[in-house]
Amino acid sequence: MGYDVIGDIHGQADKLEALLRKLGYVHRASGWVPPQERQAVFLGDLIDRGPEQVKAVNAVRSMIDAGHARSVMGNHEFNAIGYATPRRDAPGEFLRRHSPKNLSQHADFLRQVGEGSDLHRELVWWFKSLPPMLDLGDIRVVHAWWHQPHVDLVTRRVQSGRAMDEDFLHEAYVNGSPEWEAMEGLTKGLEIRLPDGHSFVDHGGVERREVRTKWWHEEPRSYRDVAIVGDGQHHRVPDHPLPDDYAGAPVDGSPVFIGHYWMTGRPGLQSPKVACVDYSAAKNGPLVAYRWDGEQELDSRHFVAAG
Ligand SMILES: [Mn+2]
Known part of the structure; x- marks a missing residue:
């Protein structure tokens, strides 16, 4: 199986379509279909900032439902879950505070889905099903930092294929807790x-x-x-x-793909084992993919950019 690993979309549905076309995907009634023996892998941060966030989420979601894609959770999906989840210990409050700063980061999403709507609830429920990291054997995928102790903790606490539960979420929103450290590290880096x-x-x-x-x-x-x-x-x-x-360390073993870092310029590798594919599509940058064909040493000629 070859993987097309795609960076942070942030609601840029047009850039997503252009990139998928460039990668040879075709649009059918069920959604986007990859070329034979390929699958798309999304790095999270599907939402916030951009003009067509619902459309971008739906495109990714229909591909996952059809078995044509996978996606990890980005810090923006994790934040969206916290923003919409009431605290069990403080009526009227939410896991992520509704402060002016937190609201401004999330306001476009809330407006586009309709805050408190059925669609909003539905999408937040779906975000909880996104795994914080994916080990596909020959490649590993995480939004910001593959750090094995964090991966191990989340593997123990979040059952694969199941939505993140309320206990884990509440612990992951206690500043300084092991669960908080792990989710911060995986989705925001070191x-x-x-x-x-x-x-x-x-x-x-x-x-x-x-x-x-x-x-x-x-x-x-x-x-x-x-x-x-x-x-x-x-x-x-x-x-x-x-x-x-x-706690930083070079990667050995299978290659690691990340998003999150707002790269600019010509896409390049971080190391022979690490590729960041976020080139600031949320601002004026292109949406970027790395077309992985089985190599264990990555090759900068495999980047594809659109938009
Ligand atoms: Mn991010």
């Missing part, structure tokens, strides 16, 4: 705190000390090696050695 006295300015102009990392880096020595910061900010990240408890 973040570390810069040493005292150091900070950088993020794309929104906010001064930060917590920085996303290239957890896949093959010889991580310093903060500067692994920090993911915007143009012009790299010099602000110190060249100090990483702390002993730094």
